[in-house]
Amino acid sequence: MSSKNYFIGLMSGTSLDAIDVAIVDIQPINKIGCEDKISLVASHSVSLPKLIKSNLIHLSFEQNVNMQILGHTGVQLAHLFADAINDLMDKYKIDKSQITAIGSHGLTIRHQPNDEFPFSMQITDANLLAQLTGIDVVSDFRNMDVAVGGQGAPLVPAFHQALFAQQFNTEAGEQLDDNSACILLNLGGIANITVLNPNAEVVGFDTGPANTLLDTWCEMHTQKPYDAQGMWAASGVVNHTLLDIMLEDNYFSLPWPKSTGKELFNIAWLNKQLELYTVKINEPAIKELLTQKDFQQLLPEDIQRTLLQLTVITAAEQIKTFTHTKKLFICGGGVHNQFLIAQLQQELPQYIIQATDSLGINSDALEAMAFAWLAYCRVNLMSANSPSVTGAQKKIVMGSWYSAKADKVIN
Template structure:
């Protein structure tokens, strides 16, 4: 058996920082064993950089110069995050086979006449500054094959969680919520269900100046508004068939403001937050419930949303026949699941192994995703 080390780097739609994970794989020629998480780190996103990225994500007028500068800044940010993890773990760069760097998504448009996705963060800088071969640009090969380019983690989830007699759904609640559906003897299904923390984070930041609603306290102080909830649940994305994916280009503060403007009367700020939390929980639960199979279906939750106890309680209430728990109970750190997935994606690319699931993304065939940037 050969032991290889990989680092996964993930900066999600929440823009709250860069997660890094050092992962070990013990493998034969091609097939990797279950990953072993050796070390993790969270590297902060500078506020100025976050603000500039939000402007791009929300469609503000920009220039090619600004895009190039952001690409450069993010390249250094990701490299610094990797180097900090290496120092923290006491690992030399030469011991790591590759870095899997997702990059920062600024726009994702998988449908229409000219589908595209754009992730910034120059992987050349990451490879040069860390001294570690870097794999990046994971989404576009799948899109070139007619797929959505997202979600990318269901193939990782499939190998991670042993098959049960009942359905296991792995739910990642980042800025956007996405699910991987693992059913006995059936193909994997995965897609974005809709908003995760994105709308709640935007609203609490506007009114309380906080990056997120800690423990769901702001939402708990309000009451769900039935009219607003009904209006939000009528969003056309939610009823679209999968494969599908979405992001900040759809669910954002201007979108929410439009929803509020359509109401007959103004509602209190805390009631908006309470309704947004219920919207997130309900839009997730309605999709998860479609895949119930067996006597003990389970929903394993990861991502930032797992740390919101009110959101977790609402999911459990809406899915009374399911076991709702953190992925920690299955042995996986919920805060670093996606970073681990990109370490796995990097390994698949280095070994020329497929890493997409055509049934999930809609691609015409299997592909080994990512572009290799040698150290």
């Protein structure tokens, strides 16, 4: 096995829960880019410190951003990333000389691909990360796709396609076979699906909010960062009036390609839905139609339960539109929310729902693995965007390269 085909992927999504690190071995079997053998060597997650998390929230939501916080947070993140990488390499006795490059997603503070001047902004200091680890870094993956008219997101479906081609049909390389027809649902801060169909181009898009709203509401009312196993949500009841109001949000009926983030699905969005709910239940005509239950005080756990149902319904409704398969693989932190998965199964009774772990693919490390693969693609000058997913005008090489090496310095 060639030791030069190790890549590191670094991912921290909209949940702001942790930094996920994955060391991935990517062996080209024939020609680079075809029939890659992708395997996870090691992974771990490191929690984001509270101060960094609150600064990231400031940077994501405030109209007037504190430039000092912007600069400092990028540097602090580079230190955190480097420590997380160095610790994992120490633990598994992997030397930096074995790693070709780090693919670092950075932390998204704005994602506005539909603006008059579209952009997607992630922060970290990739220069410093290269120096602190002694490994080349590839970063800023999304904006080249945006530059050719794409959403810059989601980027993982192309990786899912490569990984599942290997999983189900190593002989045929990137050609998916009938066995590989399936849908992947990533339950991160935002929920996104990848649709793999051997007879069609890969499809992938964000279906709506998942953990980002669940975590925010849970923390506000229970002081816990997330609702473990969905037990708090399970103690509430779905309020269908509120759910229907939420479902009216324009995002859910937009056709794909589409992507979203905390710019839309945040506490301000939820407060707006709650305001609309109050107006609605006070409309005289509606009052008569509402059930007794809807008039009872809306408890915080009922709102949590309704938010969970929103995630379930918005994902399930989209999944049902792709009729070529009933195989659904799930990944991301939401896999651990047993109550959410049970509700999803109830909504999709004919589907076989399994975590990707059932295929030997670590469901917590999958997104970090994707960024290792994206770095591999950049290093080998391979395009890694899926125009059918992002809406980009063409396939393109993505990512900026920050070299850690100083062996070609010209004085």
